[in-house]
Amino acid sequence: MEPFLRMDRFPHIWCPGCGIGTVVTCFADALKKGAFDLDRVAVVSGIGCSGRVAGYIKLDSFHTTHGRPIPFATGLHLSNRKLKVVVISGDGDLIAIGGNHFIHAARRNVDLTVICINNFNYAMTGGQVGPGTPVSALSTTTPFGNFEHPFNLPALAASSGAVYVARWTSLHVRRLTNSILEALTKPGFTFVEVIAPCPTLYTRRNKLGTSIEVLGSYRDNCEIRHGADPSTVDITFGGKIVIGKFVDVAGKPTFLESLDAAMQRALGKEYGLGKDYYMRSAGQRALVDREARHD
Amino acid sequence: MKASPEGVLTGAHYLDGDHACAEGALAAGCRFFAGYPITPSTEIAERIARRFPKVGGVFIQMEDEMASMAAILGAAWGGVKAMTCTSGPGFSLMMENIGLGIMMEVPCVVANVQRGGPSTGLPTMVGQQDMMQARWGSHGDYGIIALSPNSPQECFNRTIQAFNLSEKYRVPVLVMMDECVGHMTEKVVIPEPDEIEVVPRRLSPLPPGEYLPYAANGDKVPDMVTAGEGYRIHTTGLTHDERGYPVMTAEAQDKLVRRLRAKIDDNAGKIHDYECKRLDEADVVVVSYGITSRVARAAIDAALDDGLRVGEIRLITVWPFPSGLIRDLAARTKAFVVPEINLGQIVLEVERAAAGGARTISVTHAGGWVHDPQTIYHAIREGLRGNGAPRKPARKPRKEKQP
């Protein structure tokens, strides 16, 4: 794990039994399995417990504002095509305050991998109801039980245009790792939802037991259904959780592929791409030199 | 270094301020633009959308202004010069990530073509009401740079200057245009590329391992790197140390925030840019910026024709504010007249800097149109009476009717 983690930042802030650490491990394993050039992978997070992931991963890592990791990552990716940009953040960050960015990045098919750690609540602020909190679950702002309909994240991603949509839990480490690897390797907007326990603020309050017990319930309650229609994978309180790879679309052009194709059609040779103009224009001789050394 | 030729449209053109701003960005080396349409700034985005593909730039129309601002920060870390443009309501939305840009010290440019506010206000009509928002609109304590062009030619020049300052001081730089300047069309001369000075990114010469992302140099500005070069940096909006790692202590906060202020304040003398006329023998000095500086022209000319001793300061850098200039003048002039298309914003800075040494007369306009030069002329006349003269109320206070 050491090449993947900022060991000088440990101990981390996460509680014992929190599911976020497992996702970090699976992500690191996926990078290792995929033999990625770690100098060319960047992680962008937003705000929240899951938003702290960027701080512990030893890659170029950006801890941004609440809800905005996806547009930040979009800019990073579009300005530097050699980077593999991954967004790792929580359900509140990506789906509530960042929901608009989420659907639009999926619509554009920006080449990003988005890993959403869904622990059903706003944990960093003390356990409030979130956009994925199941109906009747308790939170500090739904003291009598949640009565709002939650988002079905895979359905949202799929209907917005994501080319890869999967859901796993922090129990399914091997499958999750493989799924993250698939998502990282696939061009376009790829989305992996990971259901993870927040023992401190969600599972304990909802009498779902300790972290170990919750993982046990994932084992008992999860049903792997690859290719399931995303609109059928809603999560209900205490109900079955459908997991698996739901969407894997082939051949949909990414944002940059569409951009390049459209401009080449319209402008032919005049399209300035590939001349690496932007690097020279930015006055960045040093950058260009370094790039040359790197390749 | 000199501008890269492919983005520079050398020659004499007939352009409006928005288009000239776009050309300035291109000449400065901007190659990433993320924006959201909003009147009266949209023409900047439109021109860039048309111009970028031929010069290797990426234009993207985002879903909103929060996204636009976030995207340009990401793009700057990707190694590119980046900008966005907006107007009042969008400027408010950008404040969140302008703060992130300040905290992460990201060079980038935001052009705000001001219109009348608050809220949706006067979408197609002029205002200069975002001047204080430009200074303090994002939460927390920080230093910022804001420029105010007063013609299409200046929209071109000042946008280049904005990019240069942002690279030099690693801070978002705000180009505070206004609807009149953005929409007026005039001759704009774009020089040869080798006559345009552009400041490259201050990339660290240190190799990975030795480089600390927030170790400041002598002038308090840290060197930068680009994502993907093997530095494996971490950067955050949280209070951080020189490694970029979060540190939640009052000491770390004090050290960081004082440096973010000081890198602008201590370099203010180098950043300041303004035009001065006849200050040596002036009894009254008109302080203005943007379109109002051109409207004030008629009033000043009339006053000069009358033999009055009127000086002029046109602020080009509005933030950091040139307090020293005003302070020195306050000792030897009777009054400052400050016309602006708001109900008195920059006048507060003038008053603060003058510190009672000279009178400060605010000439206000709520927006929608420029001043009647007559009002500025009258204020100049009033200013001649200087300190001590009882200020004549504009109209008699109305007596409250008893119910």
Ligand code: SF4
């Ligand atoms: S509060 Fe919950 S989500 Fe946050 S670190 Fe603790 S267990 Fe994890």
